Amino acid sequence: MTNLLRVTCVTLMIGGTCPLNAVAQQATEATTPARGQRGRLTQAQMATMPAPQGFSVVLVLGEMQGAGAADNVPSAARKALADMKDFLPYKTYRLLDTQWTLCCGRSPIVTRLRGDEQDYYDLELEPNRTDTSGKWYVRFSLRNSPAGAAFAAAQPENDDNRMTSLTVKREELENQIRNLKQRYNDNHPEVQKARTQLAEVERQQAQLRVEATRRRAMVRPSNRTVIDTSFTMEIGETVVVGTSRLQGDKALIALLTAVTSTKPATR
Numbered sequence: 001m002t003n004l005l006r007v008t009c010v011t012l013m014i015g016g017t018c019p020l021n022a023v024a025q026q027a028t029e030a031t032t033p034a035r036g037q038r039g040r041l042t043q044a045q046m047a048t049m050p051a052p053q054g055f056s057v058v059l060v061l062g063e064m065q066g067a068g069a070a071d072n073v074p075s076a077a078r079k080a081l082a083d084m085k086d087f088l089p090y091k092t093y094r095l096l097d098t099q100w101t102l103c104c105g106r107s108p109i110v111t112r113l114r115g116d117e118q119d120y121y122d123l124e125l126e127p128n129r130t131d132t133s134g135k136w137y138v139r140f141s142l143r144n145s146p147a148g149a150a151f152a153a154a155q156p157e158n159d160d161n162r163m164t165s166l167t168v169k170r171e172e173l174e175n176q177i178r179n180l181k182q183r184y185n186d187n188h189p190e191v192q193k194a195r196t197q198l199a200e201v202e203r204q205q206a207q208l209r210v211e212a213t214r215r216r217a218m219v220r221p222s223n224r225t226v227i228d229t230s231f232t233m234e235i236g237e238t239v240v241v242g243t244s245r246l247q248g249d250k251a252l253i254a255l256l257t258a259v260t261s262t263k264p265a266t267r
Contacts (some may be wrong), residue, residue, distance in 0.1 A: 058095070096252075102202055104128075111125075227243075241254040
């Protein structure tokens with residue numbers, strides 16, 4: 001097993017300079033199947049390659065003042081920022097919002113992130129498996145939503161509370177499954193029960209996002225592109241996608257993690 005650390009510049013930005021991309025989380029090296037002509041994987045080979053359980057997006061505010069990352073920044077994102085300390089000039093990082101979404105459907109993933117103060121951002125995430133390496137090709141587009149604050153205010157207040165509750169429940173079940181697998185195999189009733197509960201929580205999260213997407217479709221503001229980039233990543237990696245300079249000495253920083261699946265590999 002090989003631990004990978006990738007540092008490349010892939011981002012196209014508006015309103016700031018392009019930092020380097022960093023993979024901060026250790027990635028798992030998968031066994032590469034035999035390739036077809038010109039190094040491409042066949043459809044059958046691609047079907048057997050692992051897929052991420054989902055994608056975790058973290059939005060933080062970088063500032064010149066202070067030192068270190070805030071305690072509420074997720075650990076994978078905090079490590080990515082620490083690994084990028086020689087390339088990012090910011091001293092303090094404050095968590096603005098996080099989103100977790102299932103992978104992967106036929107349509108791009110659309111969600112909304114809270115920014116600083118009354119700012120909101122619309123994210124369009126389009127992951128696709130590459131046909132040459134088994135890695136994932138991701139298009140990441142973040143746009144400022146002028147109508148974001150008004151739109152968010154019109155949503156039922158329990159939406160955010162429900163999503164927070166589901167996220168906490170999902171993390172508890174994932175930890176429970178990891179603990180159970182130390183004692184039992186995948187076919188044990190306790191493991192299967194926990195997996196069923198986890199699948200239901202994930203279904204409820206996906207449904208909640210679908211409902212939010214339908215409501216957003218009713219509002220079509222003219223959005224300003226903040227970050228628009230495409231790159232490849234492996235399952236388990238955390239990537240510093242890019243930054244966008246705000247007023248003063250602050251910057252918006254987006255990070256993306258391809259979350260490893262808890263489901264057993266298909267043989």
